Amino acid sequence: MKWTDINDIAIELDESHPEVDPRYVRFTDLHAWVCALEGFDDDPEHSNEKILEAIQMAWMEERD
Template sequence: MRWTDTIDIAIELEEAHPDKDNLHLRFTDLHKWVCELPGFEDDPEASNEKILEAIQMAWIEERED
């Protein structure tokens, strides 16, 4: 997975952290959790606030489904 795979990342985050409040989270925590996902192979330094926000929104949608 890469930073641009927001839907895949959201699915993996929901499976790995179903108890986390994905509405009120720190982007530093989100960044850490994404980098720790199995199969995540992108450069940790290649993320930014826009990417993390897109991942968070996808995660919120994933949980609502």
């Protein structure tokens, strides 16, 4: 997965962190969790606030 695989990342986060409400996740934690996902293979420095926000929004949609 790459940073641009927003929906795939959201699904993986939902499966790996079912106890977490994505509305309240700090971007620093979100960044670390994405980088730790199995199958994630992208440069950690290539993320930004816009990408993290898109991941968070997709995760909230996945949760609903």
